[in-house]
Amino acid sequence: MALEHAILVSLLERPGSGYELARRFDRSIGYFWTATHQQIYRVLKRMEADGWIDAQDVPQDGRPDKKVHSVAAPGRAALAAWMAEPVEPESVRHTLAVKIRGAAYGDPAALIAETERHRTAHADRLARYLAGERRDFPEGGEPTESEELQHVVLRGGIAYERMTLEWLDDVLATLRRLARARTASDRTQS
Amino acid sequence: MALEHAILVSLLERPGSGYELARRFDRSIGYFWTATHQQIYRVLKRMEADGWIDAQDVPQDGRPDKKVHSVAAPGRAALAAWMAEPVEPESVRHTLAVKIRGAAYGDPAALIAETERHRTAHADRLARYLAGERRDFPEGGEPTESEELQHVVLRGGIAYERMTLEWLDDVLATLRRLARARTASDRTQS
């Protein structure tokens, strides 16, 4: 279970509340993991019960109190143990690809808009990643070890989004070609 | 839920038993979805109960009987309905990246072997994909519409594996650099 460990890493990088963690999952952690706040609070509760993390109530003014968590020794040990055991690459799951294969039994042209939507979403993600890279890893900086590791993970996200954009262009070209071919054969028949 | 629809697409491409579907998930369907045989049988049962697919007992000699499924009209309709509604891109989940970020709080050198394992696994997958491409989509062939769509999905898998291999090389270079830096500062301290 990697969510626990992603949270441990994030709390090691900087202690924080469930709410703050949820926002990190929209930024730097989002480069490699996603989770809703509900999931985060549930896991935090379990980790606190297991003694992996500590909790400290922090009153705030102008906003509700928060519970700031930090990693305890057993949590560090659990992370180290998990780091040592091998993990398998994620299994492939690509919903849009299911639709593309299914388009043969529907209308390829109907998938174009959907594919363009995905293209926009990935272009946005790439733009956010690149902005994050410029902000957090400027040229000529002297990165710490942790920052070097964060950067190489981000480079992975950037490479993924670039690759995906190129592929989606390939998909769009293919769908448009097939749509033209269908229109042509329609005209032939009528 | 895309597993049902992936199975519908596969059964449209060619009717088959649960066992045969499971093997397809190791080949062409594996380019975009994974599932165990347990999952497949469970979903087939539900789809049969819902009238999405038909089942026919086929006796075989030299091996156990099998239940061959094919898509019924309601199944085709369900697939068409699902194709028409938008889906979101998958959420990011990358276990190895969690470990990379965690390496700052452990030993970066200890991750090298694991990363190399992943590199080998992805290189193997790429080789299988390329072999599948040569076999199923030879140069100069005249692909049908369905084959064109299958091919563009496979090209996505190939692009993903190539990108991943390049990134893993980047990761390995980074880990080795950090490992050397740690060794050097160890020598300085001692």
Add this chain to the structure above:
DNA sequence: CTTGCCTATGCAACGAGTTGCATACCAGGA
């Protein structure tokens, strides 16, 4: 002063995927 929005935490039900196990038929080799 009400309405919307942000901060902050959480429960409950459900759905999808994983893991372990079970059954049964048949073939081929030790």
Add this chain to the structure above:
DNA sequence: TCCTGGTATGCAACTCGTTGCATAGGCAAG
């Protein structure tokens, strides 16, 4: 004859992730 391995189907328990909902305080705009 027994053991291994491939074909073929399936149940049960569990974990993880998703979705909907609930509560509560504070701020700013209309």
